Amino acid sequence: MNTSSESHERDGGNATDGWKARDGGNATDTGGRGSPRIAVVGGGIGGLVVAGMLHRHGIAATVYERDRALDARGHGGTLDLHPGSGQRALAELGLTEAFRAEARPEGENLRILDPAGRTLGHHAPEPGSGTRPEIDRGVLRKLLLTRVPETAMSWGRRLTGVEELPSGGHRLAFADGGLADCDLLIGADGGRSRVRPLLTDARPAHLSAYLQLTITDADRRSPGTAAFVGPGSLMALGDNRNLGAQRSGDGTIRVSVTVRTDAGWLDRQRFADLTWEETVARLHGLFADWDPGLTGLIDACDAGSLVGRNIEALPVGTRWPSRPDVTLLGDAAHLMPPVGEGANQAMLDGVLLARAIAGSGDDLGAAVAAYESEMFDRAASIGAESARLESMGLAPDAAERMAAFFG
Structure with missing residues (x-):
């Protein structure tokens, strides 16, 4: 797999089949039929990645975000982005150099102490040798927003209801009274997702x-x-x-x-x-x-x-029967303990879902099924490891065990 932004600009930046956005973003396919109406509910990290990737492939999508602006509330701490997931997504979006300019390699420095204040482990990569630099969440979202057209962002739209349409697709209802119809609904709305119940009864524990x-x-x-x-x-x-x-x-x-x-x-x-x-x-x-x-x-x-x-x-291994008109990514699909994988997997979800849609011709059902098949297996494996780390981190001998893990 080549993850350089340069190769993506040449090979993956423009879709060669499927739906292409033309004439100011009004997409039509080669048969003259209207483009699919794709709605992404949630403008967090995963939602912005899938929207940015779709637009990069010439496929229009609208992001409905409940906050009224990017800085309407705090973004939280920093994230360590992994080469095969978070950093891959940035490379495919052509954001590698921008990421390097903002990332903090020194943020990989980690000390593990016991309650007596003794340092049992110290992870401190030599300058230039680290592979998971840190970046502030707010800075990362700003970078990702540069790949989503302003006209594709619909701010201040808190989802309150979803209605299945007789002809297929869904009608979204928002707290401001607005409505929006879509052919494919992508739930990127976090651990308490309002989209998830359309697919599964699974609930976070x-x-x-x-x-x-x-x-x-x-x-x-x-x-x-x-x-x-x-x-x-x-x-x-x-x-x-x-x-x-x-x-x-x-x-x-x-x-x-x-x-x-x-x-x-x-x-x-x-x-x-x-x-x-x-x-x-x-x-x-x-x-x-x-x-x-x-x-x-x-x-x-x-x-x-x-x-x-x-x-x-969410329970490790959460799955659901695939549907052509709705899917999930990130915490909405596989909420994990916060041990470093959640945002990275959400970003990889966004890349793989967008690529599946771009490569599917006009078969959304096939795209969703292919994406979910890989995502289910990946999330089950990583979710199980995340659960193990979470349990280890609160065990009686947590400091010793975590020091050995990072050592």
């Missing part, structure tokens, strides 16, 4: 509770903490509890707390009703027997910055 806090302008405002975290990230692992920190390219350090507990734990904490001092004290209570150098990460965080959510995953 609770794994743990996750809290994120931030230290803005860390090098200036908290230089000791910034030096302790280093250029990349650290993970302190103990029985059913993790404390982590990750540096972003904007100078922010994101501190995370993961607790193996039941689905109602976050609600019972009532963090929104606590003062910041009470919040910090409660978090310290979770790590009362941990090294103060580690728990000092909590003290350095910005007041009021805590955001909590439950971590969930």
Whole structure:
């Protein structure tokens, strides 16, 4: 497989069969029939990849994104993009050089500590030898948006309902009262997908509770903490509890707390009703027997910055009978524990689905079936490994096991 952006420009950038967008984006096929109306629900990383790839192949698609703008809310931390998935997608979109200009190879630096503050593992590739550089999520989405025409982005469109049309395809209803019809519906709308129920009754299962806090302008405002975290990230692992920190390219350090507990734990904490001092004290209570150098990460965080959510995953091996008018990608298809694969697999999904559509002539059913066949097997294998890592990371001997894994 050649993943260079140059070879894609020559060989894969323009579709040679199937539907081609002409005359300002109005697609027609060689028989004069109208092009398929493709709707991508969700303008996250996977949705932007599939839309960008389709347009690169001359096939029109519209992305319906619930946020009103790219920066309507925070994007989260950084991602390590893998050569065979995330980086492959960027290469096929002609974004390799832009990615290299924005990526942070030093972000691969990772330290693993135990609750006593001892460093048990340190992954620090020599300069130029790393294969999985980090990039901020927001920066990555901005890069991907350069491959999706502005006219193909429909912002502020929160999906509220889907109706199957008698003639085939679906009618989408949005919170603003708008409607849109499509021949192929691509659900790229995350772990709580509204599109998924059209295909399967599978639902995400609770794994743990996750809290994120931030230290803005860390090098200036908290230089000791910034030096302790280093250029990349650290993970302190103990029985059913993790404390982590990750540096972003904007100078922010994101501190995370993961607790193996039941689905109602976050609600019972009532963090929104606590003062910041009470919040910090409660978090310290979770790590009362941990090294103060580690728990000092909590003290350095910005007041009021805590955001909590439950971590969930779909059953490993989730599948459904293929349909020609709807499919899923990314977390909507195979929500996994957040151990580094989710975004990468979503990006690869987008590439492979778009390629299947571009190479299928006018047979959407064949394209969807071919894409799903490969995706199901790949997601089952990677999902099983992700589940194993997630379980390992919250085990009684998590620090020792993770240090051995990364060593």
